[in-house]
Each structure stands twice: as C-alpha cells, then as structure tokens.
Amino acid sequence: MTNRQARSAEFGAVLRGAREKAGLTQEQLAGLSTVSIRAIRDLERGRVVRPRKDTVRLLADAMRLGDTGRAALELAADSASVGKALHDVYSPELACPPMPVHTLFGRELELRALADLLGGERERLVTVVGLPGVGKSRLAQEAALQVHRRGDIPVLWLPMDGAGRTPEQAVHRPRTALANWVRPLVSEGGRYDELASFIADRPTLLVLDGHEVTPATSPALTYLLHSCRRLRILLTSRRPHHLSGGRLLPLAPLPAVPAPGPPPISGPAAMPPLPGDSLSARRPAVELMLSYVSHLRPDLLLTDSVIAVVAEICEALDGIPQALEAATSWLLLYSLEQLREMARESPLALVDGAPPLTLGGATPLGELLAAVRAGLPDRQADLLAAMAPPASSWTVDDVAGALGVPAARAAQDVHALLLHGLIRQFPAEPGGAGGPGRFAVLRLVRDLVLVGRRSDEDEAPRLLATGAA
Ligand SMILES: Nc1ncnc2c1ncn2[C@@H]1O[C@H](COP(=O)(O)OP(=O)(O)OP(=O)(O)O)[C@@H](O)[C@H]1O
Ligand SMILES: [Mg+2]
Known part of the structure; x- marks a missing residue:
C-alpha cells in the first residue's frame, strides 16, 4: 500500500467518525457543507487520494x-499513519x-489450546467465541503474546469493535489508523490485495479483536490466507460463525466453584498456604474478584468469611469477569454482604447499574447480553x-x-446456545455413570x-387500556 492510499483511507475513517458524532447523514453533510455527496462518499471510502484543504475546512465548518476535532481532521488529511503502522509491524522489534496491564487468572487450559493451535501449522484461522465480557480479548492477548515470543512472529492486533474510532485517537495512534483501514476491508469487502501483498510470505499473526x-x-x-501462506488469523467474536476452514473455540466463564481434579500440591515443595488460599484455590473467578476487591478496598482483610461471601457473589454472577468488575465497583457504597443479597436478588440490576470503574466506561453488560x-x-x-x-x-x-x-x-439448539455461552453445561460427576448432560441458563441471562417478562406484564394493562394491544 502506498502512503497516499493509506492517507486517504485513514482520512475516510476519521471523517466518517466525526460525521456520525455530529449526528449527520452524508446527505445532510453535503447540504450543509456544499461539498458534493459523491465527494463525501469517495472520501469516506478512501477512494479519493488526497482531500483538498478547502474541502476539509468546509466539512469541518x-x-x-471544535478545535480538537478540526485539528484531528486536518492531521488525518496530512498524515501517513497507516503506512507507518504497517511498516512498524515488520520493523526489527517485531510488533507485539x-x-x-493485569494478571491473567485461570485459563491455563484454554491458553495452551489456543497458543498451540496458532503456533502450529495446521490451524490458521481460529475464532474465540463467547459472551460479552467473558474474557475473549484478554485470552487472545495472552495467546498472541505467547505466539509472538515463542516464534518471533509479529502480531498485527486490530480492534474491530470501533474502539478508537474517534478522530483524536485515530490521529495519535497509528495502529488505530491501521485498524480503521482494515476494518471496512474485512467487513464490507474491498481491496485485500494491498494488505495481502504487504504481508506476502512473512510469518504474521493477524488478530481481529x-x-x-x-x-x-x-x-x-x-x-488473505491463500495469498499469505504463513499468515494466521485469530478472531474474537460474541456470536459463533462458522468461517470456512476455521476453528471455533468457545470460551466459558471463569469457574466460580473448584474445578474437579487433583487437590493442589502440598508437601515440602509447596509454599505455605496464605489465609483463605484453600478457599480461593482453583476458583479463578474468586481470585479475580478478590484482586478487584483488594484494589478498591485495601482496608478489607481477606479473611475466610470475606472470601466465602466473594465466592457466593461470583457464583451469582456466573463468573463473568466484566460482571465481577462491575459489581465490585459498588463496594465503595455497599458492604460485601449487601452485594451478595443484591447479586442473589437481581444479578442483572447489580451489574447494569454499576458505576464504571474505568475511564470511559464500558456498555452495561445487560445491554450487551440483550443484544x-x-x-x-x-x-x-x-x-x-x-x-x-426453572x-x-x-x-x-x-x-x-x-x-x-x-x-x-x-439438541441442535442446546448446542447453539452453548456456543453462544448463554447456557452452561454441568461437569460430569467424576466416576459418574455418564447420565444425560445437564444444563442451565446463566443466572444473568x-x-x-x-425481567423482560415482568416488564411485559407491567406493559400489558397499559397497552390494553389504550387499545393498542
Ligand atoms: N482470566 C482473566 N483474568 C483477569 N482478568 C480478566 C480475565 N478475563 C477477563 N478479564 C478482564 O475482564 C474484562 C473483560 O474481558 P474482555 O474484554 O477480554 O472480554 P471480552 O470477552 O473480550 O468482551 P467483549 O465481547 O465485550 O469484547 C477485562 O477488563 C479483562 O481484562
Ligand atoms: Mg473483547
């Protein structure tokens, strides 16, 4: 890809982001700016090589x-971020x-499976699928790191969910500009040959997160896989899609109850147990939530009884990391025991109403699950x-x-819901007689x-009263 093409593709993404933020359609923008709708369309699609300064000014007006948005648009018209980002992938310090930022809890088996799949020759297209907030990106990140370190393979990591679509981010982060360029290629179809000829035969892991x-x-x-024989692609997705030739890796929530298996190592080689160790061991959900709790409330002593309450909350929230994080944020206001009651009463309300701990704040989990x-x-x-x-x-x-x-x-439909992660399967009893598999809908789901049903009932009398039903 030439720098000129890269430049125009990036400008297109920035323009579209700014237009959508302004709440304008292409037609409305054309009407307000006097730039023709065709020109706007070509700019957004990256077909026009270089926008003129006047055009940029008219569009910004x-x-x-504001000042930042305008500067971002002007810079995008002028920068070579995409080309630079692509070259950086294969620079001597290969892109990783x-x-x-935080420790990974649990996921040993999933990580090994994924890193082996991607590190080997046989699987070149793998999709990690699971519920929102279950930890797909976090797992993909860890697996990509292993592949990168073991095989000196550069990783082209592209956030596909629109993270960083704002003009400011796109301009200051070349990787974001690159994602803005690749995203429409993969989603809408387009000129993959440029990307393919750039990657060519170099070993590369492309992650579409x-x-x-x-x-x-x-x-x-x-x-892409045909044209680049040493390319591997890893996707993370909330919906299971069978891509031709690809492998699906469904990701379940973190275990909140101890996984069946041998007891933790004991004896002279083992570290002396810390208070509560036996209670949180082999329950990664509990370990994760305890880490959130101790960050937010360093004054709380992690006694056995505290850990037991945390474990109950984890169970009530199905061990979904994002739910655990959201629930913990209430600890500034409520006690752990109160949280446990709320989690038992209505887990969804607890995680949905939670004030975000991170800057920017994620979309509430309930909204994502509903989607x-x-x-x-x-x-x-x-x-x-x-x-x-039931x-x-x-x-x-x-x-x-x-x-x-x-x-x-x-059975087909149960299988499909398992792939989505909306229901879970109970592990077979060790040494059990192999009775029929047992399932349950996740508590949050x-x-x-x-809740949907209750609000439908509330709605019914009103609809009847107005004759709308
Ligand atoms: N095993 C884990 N150990 C520690 N933190 C985790 C783990 N799994 C997930 N998290 C944290 O939980 C949050 C949600 O995880 P992540 O973003 O990976 O979910 P996701 O499945 O990719 O969600 P989405 O569908 O919304 O993209 C993140 O802050 C992540 O760092
Ligand atoms: Mg993700």
Whole structure:
C-alpha cells in the first residue's frame, strides 16, 4: 500500500467518525457543507487520494467541529499513519499485541489450546467465541503474546469493535489508523490485495479483536490466507460463525466453584498456604474478584468469611469477569454482604447499574447480553424463554418435552446456545455413570429473560387500556 492510499483511507475513517458524532447523514453533510455527496462518499471510502484543504475546512465548518476535532481532521488529511503502522509491524522489534496491564487468572487450559493451535501449522484461522465480557480479548492477548515470543512472529492486533474510532485517537495512534483501514476491508469487502501483498510470505499473526462477521468476511479471510501462506488469523467474536476452514473455540466463564481434579500440591515443595488460599484455590473467578476487591478496598482483610461471601457473589454472577468488575465497583457504597443479597436478588440490576470503574466506561453488560439474545434465531430464543425460569438444571429431553419438538432438534439448539455461552453445561460427576448432560441458563441471562417478562406484564394493562394491544 502506498502512503497516499493509506492517507486517504485513514482520512475516510476519521471523517466518517466525526460525521456520525455530529449526528449527520452524508446527505445532510453535503447540504450543509456544499461539498458534493459523491465527494463525501469517495472520501469516506478512501477512494479519493488526497482531500483538498478547502474541502476539509468546509466539512469541518459544517460539522461544527471544535478545535480538537478540526485539528484531528486536518492531521488525518496530512498524515501517513497507516503506512507507518504497517511498516512498524515488520520493523526489527517485531510488533507485539497490546501489553496486558493485569494478571491473567485461570485459563491455563484454554491458553495452551489456543497458543498451540496458532503456533502450529495446521490451524490458521481460529475464532474465540463467547459472551460479552467473558474474557475473549484478554485470552487472545495472552495467546498472541505467547505466539509472538515463542516464534518471533509479529502480531498485527486490530480492534474491530470501533474502539478508537474517534478522530483524536485515530490521529495519535497509528495502529488505530491501521485498524480503521482494515476494518471496512474485512467487513464490507474491498481491496485485500494491498494488505495481502504487504504481508506476502512473512510469518504474521493477524488478530481481529471484537469482529462481528458479515457475509463479506469469509471470502476476505480465505483470500488473505491463500495469498499469505504463513499468515494466521485469530478472531474474537460474541456470536459463533462458522468461517470456512476455521476453528471455533468457545470460551466459558471463569469457574466460580473448584474445578474437579487433583487437590493442589502440598508437601515440602509447596509454599505455605496464605489465609483463605484453600478457599480461593482453583476458583479463578474468586481470585479475580478478590484482586478487584483488594484494589478498591485495601482496608478489607481477606479473611475466610470475606472470601466465602466473594465466592457466593461470583457464583451469582456466573463468573463473568466484566460482571465481577462491575459489581465490585459498588463496594465503595455497599458492604460485601449487601452485594451478595443484591447479586442473589437481581444479578442483572447489580451489574447494569454499576458505576464504571474505568475511564470511559464500558456498555452495561445487560445491554450487551440483550443484544446477543435479540440476535438469536426464533427457535433458540424460544428455548431460552422456556428453559430460563426453572432454577434447577435440565436435560435435552426436558427441552424436547417442554417445547414439544424432537430430541434431535432440541439438541441442535442446546448446542447453539452453548456456543453462544448463554447456557452452561454441568461437569460430569467424576466416576459418574455418564447420565444425560445437564444444563442451565446463566443466572444473568435468566434474569434478563425474567425481567423482560415482568416488564411485559407491567406493559400489558397499559397497552390494553389504550387499545393498542
Ligand atoms: N482470566 C482473566 N483474568 C483477569 N482478568 C480478566 C480475565 N478475563 C477477563 N478479564 C478482564 O475482564 C474484562 C473483560 O474481558 P474482555 O474484554 O477480554 O472480554 P471480552 O470477552 O473480550 O468482551 P467483549 O465481547 O465485550 O469484547 C477485562 O477488563 C479483562 O481484562
Ligand atoms: Mg473483547
């Protein structure tokens, strides 16, 4: 890719970001700026090589950009960030994924599986799939680091979920500019040959983090893999999509109850146990939440009883890291015991109403879960609605009975919901007789279904009263 093309692609992304932020359609912007709609379209798609200074000024005026936004747009028209970012990938210090800030808890098996898949020759396209906030990006980051370190492989890490789409970020972070260029290529189809000829035969790990697959995705990725024989691609996605030739790796929440297996090592080689160690051992969800708790409330002594309450909260929140983080933020206001009650009463309300701890604040988990549920095909949505209310676990035959469908069809839908991460499977009893698999809807998802139902009921009389029903 030439710097000129890179420049225009980046400008397009910045322009689109600024226009959307201003709440304008392309037509409205054209009307306000007197720049033709065709020119605006070409600029946003990166077809125009270099926007003229006057055009940039007219557009900035029409969008009423403030000083920063205006500077960002002007810089984007003038910078070579994308080209630079691509060259940096193969510079002597090969590009690596973003460095993790916090420790990774648990995930030993998943990490080994993923790093082996990507480090070997056989799997070149892997998608980590799971619920929002379950830890897909965090796992991908760790696996990419291992692949990078073991094989001296550069990692081209691209946030696909729009993180850093604001003009300011795009200008000051070449990697963001690069993501802005690649994102529409992979999602909407386009000139992959430029990217492919740049990567060529160099070993590379391309990570598309937070990618929602579109019809254009599969051909784009197949083309890249064909053209670049030493390229591997790792995607993280909230929805399971079968990409041709790819492998799916479903990611479950962190265990909140001890995983079945041998007891932790003891004896002379083992470290002396710390208070509470035995209570949090082999429960990564509990260890993670304890780390959040001790950061936020260093005054809280992690006694056995504190750990026991934290463990109950983790269970009530299904061991989903983002939920644990959100719930912990309430500790500035409530006691752990109060949090436990809230988590038992309505886990969704607890995590949704939580004040964000991080700057910028993530979208509330309930909203993200609702979006996943809304995207389900009818059959799977019906299954979820039917099997959410029972608090106890159920089998595929129970589903078939409840919905009046053949067991084979019920099994297909249970499988699909497992891939989404909306339901979980109970581990088989060690030495058990291998009875039918038992499943349950995650507590947060159950709450989502039940809350929806309660508000529908509230709604009904009003609709009836107005005659709208
Ligand atoms: N095993 C873990 N150990 C420590 N922290 C974790 C772990 N898993 C997830 N986290 C933290 O939990 C938060 C959510 O994780 P992450 O962003 O990876 O979720 P995600 O599945 O990628 O979500 P989304 O679908 O919204 O992209 C992050 O702050 C992440 O660092
Ligand atoms: Mg993610």
